Amino acid sequence: MRGQKQEGLLLDEPLIFERSRAGRRGVDVSAPSATPERYLPAQWVRPEIDGFPEVSEPEVLRHYLRLSQWNYGAATTFYPLGSCTMKYNPVVNEALARLRGFTELHPLTPDEMAQGALELLAELEQWLREITGMSAVTLQPAAGAHGELTGMKMIRAYHRDRGNPRQRVLIPASAHGTNPASAALCGYSTLTLEGNQIGLIEPHAVRKAMNGEVAALMITNPNTLGLFEREILQIAETVHAHGGLVYLDGANLNALLGVAKPAHMGADVMQINLHKTFSTPHGGGGPGAGPVAVNEVLEPYLPVPRLVRTESGWRWSEEFPRSIGRVRTFHGNFGMHVRALAYLLALGAEGLAQVSRLAVLAANYVRVRLSEAYQLAFPGMCMHECVFTDKGFDASAVRTLDIAKRLLDRGFYAPTIYFPLVVPGALMIEPTETESKETLDAFITAMLEIAREARDAPQRLKEAPVHTPVGRVDEARAARRPILRWTPAPSPHLACR
Amino acid sequence: MSIQVHRTRSTRTTVRFFPHNDTEIQAMLDAIGVATLEDLFRDIPPELRERATLDLPPGLSEMDLYTRVESLARKNFASCDRCFVGAGAYAHFIPAVVEHILQRAEFYSAYTPYQPEVSQGTLQATYEFQTLVAMLFDMEVANASMYDGASAAAEAVLMALRLRPARRRVLVARSLHPQYREVIRTYLEGSGPYSLEEVSFSADGATDIQDLTRKLGEDVAAAVLGYPNFFGVVEDLAALVNAVRACGALAITATTEPLALGILRPPGEYGVDIAVGEGQSFGMPLSYGGPGVGLFATRLEFVRTMPGRLVGETIDSAGRRAFVLTLATREQHIRRERATSNICTNHGLMALAFTVHLSLLGKQGLRQLAALNLARAHTVADELERRGWQLVFTRPFFHEFVVAHPDARVRYQSALEQRLLPGVPLGRWYPELEDALLLCVTETASAEATQALLDALAPQSC
Ligand SMILES: Cc1ncc(COP(=O)(O)O)c(C=O)c1O
Numbered sequence: 001m002r003g004q005k006q007e008g009l010l011l012d013e014p015l016i017f018e019r020s021r022a023g024r025r026g027v028d029v030s031a032p033s034a035t036p037e038r039y040l041p042a043q044w045v046r047p048e049i050d051g052f053p054e055v056s057e058p059e060v061l062r063h064y065l066r067l068s069q070w071n072y073g074a075a076t077t078f079y080p081l082g083s084c085t086m087k088y089n090p091v092v093n094e095a096l097a098r099l100r101g102f103t104e105l106h107p108l109t110p111d112e113m114a115q116g117a118l119e120l121l122a123e124l125e126q127w128l129r130e131i132t133g134m135s136a137v138t139l140q141p142a143a144g145a146h147g148e149l150t151g152m153k154m155i156r157a158y159h160r161d162r163g164n165p166r167q168r169v170l171i172p173a174s175a176h177g178t179n180p181a182s183a184a185l186c187g188y189s190t191l192t193l194e195g196n197q198i199g200l201i202e203p204h205a206v207r208k209a210m211n212g213e214v215a216a217l218m219i220t221n222p223n224t225l226g227l228f229e230r231e232i233l234q235i236a237e238t239v240h241a242h243g244g245l246v247y248l249d250g251a252n253l254n255a256l257l258g259v260a261k262p263a264h265m266g267a268d269v270m271q272i273n274l275h276k277t278f279s280t281p282h283g284g285g286g287p288g289a290g291p292v293a294v295n296e297v298l299e300p301y302l303p304v305p306r307l308v309r310t311e312s313g314w315r316w317s318e319e320f321p322r323s324i325g326r327v328r329t330f331h332g333n334f335g336m337h338v339r340a341l342a343y344l345l346a347l348g349a350e351g352l353a354q355v356s357r358l359a360v361l362a363a364n365y366v367r368v369r370l371s372e373a374y375q376l377a378f379p380g381m382c383m384h385e386c387v388f389t390d391k392g393f394d395a396s397a398v399r400t401l402d403i404a405k406r407l408l409d410r411g412f413y414a415p416t417i418y419f420p421l422v423v424p425g426a427l428m429i430e431p432t433e434t435e436s437k438e439t440l441d442a443f444i445t446a447m448l449e450i451a452r453e454a455r456d457a458p459q460r461l462k463e464a465p466v467h468t469p470v471g472r473v474d475e476a477r478a479a480r481r482p483i484l485r486w487t488p489a490p491s492p493h494l495a496c497r
Numbered sequence: 498m499s500i501q502v503h504r505t506r507s508t509r510t511t512v513r514f515f516p517h518n519d520t521e522i523q524a525m526l527d528a529i530g531v532a533t534l535e536d537l538f539r540d541i542p543p544e545l546r547e548r549a550t551l552d553l554p555p556g557l558s559e560m561d562l563y564t565r566v567e568s569l570a571r572k573n574f575a576s577c578d579r580c581f582v583g584a585g586a587y588a589h590f591i592p593a594v595v596e597h598i599l600q601r602a603e604f605y606s607a608y609t610p611y612q613p614e615v616s617q618g619t620l621q622a623t624y625e626f627q628t629l630v631a632m633l634f635d636m637e638v639a640n641a642s643m644y645d646g647a648s649a650a651a652e653a654v655l656m657a658l659r660l661r662p663a664r665r666r667v668l669v670a671r672s673l674h675p676q677y678r679e680v681i682r683t684y685l686e687g688s689g690p691y692s693l694e695e696v697s698f699s700a701d702g703a704t705d706i707q708d709l710t711r712k713l714g715e716d717v718a719a720a721v722l723g724y725p726n727f728f729g730v731v732e733d734l735a736a737l738v739n740a741v742r743a744c745g746a747l748a749i750t751a752t753t754e755p756l757a758l759g760i761l762r763p764p765g766e767y768g769v770d771i772a773v774g775e776g777q778s779f780g781m782p783l784s785y786g787g788p789g790v791g792l793f794a795t796r797l798e799f800v801r802t803m804p805g806r807l808v809g810e811t812i813d814s815a816g817r818r819a820f821v822l823t824l825a826t827r828e829q830h831i832r833r834e835r836a837t838s839n840i841c842t843n844h845g846l847m848a849l850a851f852t853v854h855l856s857l858l859g860k861q862g863l864r865q866l867a868a869l870n871l872a873r874a875h876t877v878a879d880e881l882e883r884r885g886w887q888l889v890f891t892r893p894f895f896h897e898f899v900v901a902h903p904d905a906r907v908r909y910q911s912a913l914e915q916r917l918l919p920g921v922p923l924g925r926w927y928p929e930l931e932d933a934l935l936l937c938v939t940e941t942a943s944a945e946a947t948q949a950l951l952d953a954l955a956p957q958s959c
């Protein structure tokens with residue numbers, strides 16, 4: 001297609017820069033009353049930027065519309081990407097986040113003139129408190145990992161106030177990569193806890209690792225294998241007995257709504273990924289929002305500003321002397337907060353409880369149906385997702401990657417692959433509560449046929465995908481000879497092209 | 498004012514997002530071999546299950562939901578045409594094409610492009626984004642986005658500390674956006690044996706090069722400057738960057754208003770090592786401060802210490818050009834505690850907005866829009882000066898400026914009462930600027946509102 005003749009609907013679409021023709025533009029701007037040199041020293045004024053696009057409005061529209069057609073989204077396609085909770089993103093939430101009363105609201109508007117926004121944020125905080133059982137919430141963090149950083153900073157500040165920030169954080173081997181990376185950003189070394197033969201953390205492993213230099217345990221529940229950490233109460237008790245705190249990675253909250261509250265599990269602090277559990281769209285890589293919920297112990301350390309209630313309404317307050325400070329500008333990803341609250345209001349108490357029940361139902365249904373052809377990483381009931389491996393395909397040398405690519409040919413996005421790292425060749429499937437039984441059945445049929453193909457015609461998997469806009473992409477080449485941008489004329493430092 | 502949470506148990510369940518009927522639910526339960534939905538949760542300790550009830554109101558129909566949320570939106574004073582505040586978030590007109598593309602569910606409902614064969618749309622657009630950011634800053638390479646300008650600045654500082662491991666001091670200009678300074682402080686606190694010091698500004702509003710030189714030394718890893726700075730003032734980057742780099746430290750600039758780079762010489766031309774910024778001005782509404790998009794660009798030689806995702810060009814199995822996430826060995830999912838950052842989800846969709854808007858503006862439109870903002874801000878500043886306000890700083894500015902008046906506070910209040918946002922009072926961040934306002938004029942301010950602003954802040958009769 002690109003650079004080659006193509007037929008039908010697979011359209012060749014060059015880079016926007018390659019569509020440029022001198023003199024075109026896609027916006028008309030009123031002429032300024034004076035030239036820049038009137039206000040700025042001439043040597044500071046920049047000429048037009050070499051290589052910048054010169055494209056008309058209809059061409060820009062067509063360019064990005066075509067690119068959109070080369071994408072799969074959860075709205076167009078079943079997207080069983082484990083750990084990512086690719087549920088339906090209600091369209092009305094897009095309309096609500098675009099109400100002028102929100103989009104044209106400047107973040108430094110005096111509080112009295114932004115009461116609608118403050119009320120909305122206060123209400124979202126309240127819903128999140130009730131769902132998690134925690135006592136206070138900050139909405140400032142921009143994503144899950146940002147929430148982890150915020151939570152770990154708070155843990156560090158807490159220990160520092162007690163005279164010793166401590167050195168280490170315990171993290172299960174199955175944890176998401178952001179957990180150890182966030183702990184390290186807060187100056188902690190990490191100690192990996194191995195799970196047992198059924199995929200769970202055992203209290204005695206925690207007991208062995210705990211001491212006065214361990215600041216916290218970062219634990220995901222349900223864990224990234226889709227399993228509920230059954231000994232969580234005893235584990236948390238052990239951590240607390242040594243003066244440590246429990247950080248709960250709340251990325252998997254979609255399994256817990258009205259099922260169990262993190263506060264009751266002994267969590268002191270957790271992040272909530274609004275872009276997972278509460279349906280704000282993933283946007284092809286964000287923006288998300290990662291509110292952090294804490295109990296009374298950590299409340300004084302929450303980022304500022306915080307919402308406080310006064311007689312004349314809500315206002316932002318910075319008067320929290322033990323706060324860790326700010327983690328970003330303004331008040332967080334407000335547009336995502338609007339969407340998340342809209343989702344919560346739409347579902348209400350029973351709807352939320354139903355979310356987790358149906359998500360766990362769908363995951364177990366897929367687990368049971370696929371078990372005949374694929375090996376589960378760990379047997380038994382799962383929560384909102386299940387993890388298989390590529391064991392059993394050794395004879396034909398078919399790997400997880402091949403299975404994933406063949407699924408694309410069958411019209412499905414691939415599961416999360418090679419994560420968690422503790423499962424060799426992991427295939428992590430999270431169907432979510434918003435996919436119909438027909439869709440799940442079609443996916444199951446495709447997976448079962450792929451398993452058969454893997455034995456009978458493995459070449460088809462190795463060559464997949466063949467029905468996608470491009471064929472299998474050479475990742476090794478991209479890393480070996482990085483070309484990270486287009487350049488108007490090849491310059492020496494990017495000569496690798 | 499109060500939170501409207503009705504403490505009743507719900508009587509009806511929202512069903513519109515759930516696809517299953519009772520028969521299908523039963524069929525799935527049968528396949529699993531359990532009797533009820535509750536049986537699915539038998540691994541969870543009963544003491545947790547018993548206390549999990551949600552004390553929350555019942556769900557709403559779409560119509561009721563719309564009305565409810567709209568009533569909150571109505572309570573805000575939100576108006577780009579009466580907004581004279583910038584300070585890190587800018588009111589700019591967004592062409593309809595940008596919104597149209599952002600509402601394509603193929604884009605917004607996709608995840609990070611892990612499967613490149615079915616994600617070429619996101620990947621190519623991100624590659625275009627990286628190119629546009631690199632061009633705008635005149636840097637060699639840019640990443641696929643950060644959360645916002647402030648977190649990008651903090652990550653730049655951490656990257657500089659990795660590149661200069663023997664050095665422990667970091668300097669930040671006091672004229673850098675106060676919230677950027679706060680975020681850098683939060684990120685640095687506890688992350689290592691580092692110290693953060695501020696460099697003062699001179700009477701002209703620019704970073705005091707003497708104070709900078711005094712504080713620079715062999716133990717300084719980086720210095721962070723605003724370009725333009727928080728006061729809208731254009732720093733003399735040539736001299737500042739030379740001083741910083743002469744002692745082996747990295748020069749970092751943070752740009753809250755990238756539109757300024759349509760007309761100002763870019764950081765790369767002055768030898769800046771890491772240029773970061775906030776991209777909200779291109780294609781993103783104010784939205785009470787988020788989401789915007791963090792911009793991050795640097796030298797190619799530093800690419801392996803850079804935080805964030807990167808898209809690269811490669812080929813597919815048939816030799817055709819294709820795009821893919823690359824150099825991931827820097828990232829948390831592979832490198833874990835030794836990653837260059839913990840960032841995973843970034844601000845991809847906002848990067849798309851930035852890319853579409855800049856593609857529309859293009860070479861000429863960008864420059865002309867920047868020139869328009871420059872001229873309009875100066876017209877208002879001149880008029881305020883003529884009417885007795887003092888322009889606090891003497892150095893050239895882009896579209897933000899600081900003005901002072903003995904009656905500033907009263908006049909500010911009266912402008913607010915006329916439903917205008919007449920700048921931000923600076924006293925909360927700079928006690929010495931108690932009577933000063935930071936004003937911003939963009940293309941969205943209407944002629945009527947501009948006249949009203951002038952009349953409220955500087956009535957002709959006084
Ligand atoms: C288990 C888990 N923890 C943390 C994260 C990080 O969240 P985010 O991508 O929003 O930073 C993710 C998702 O990517 C996750 O799956």
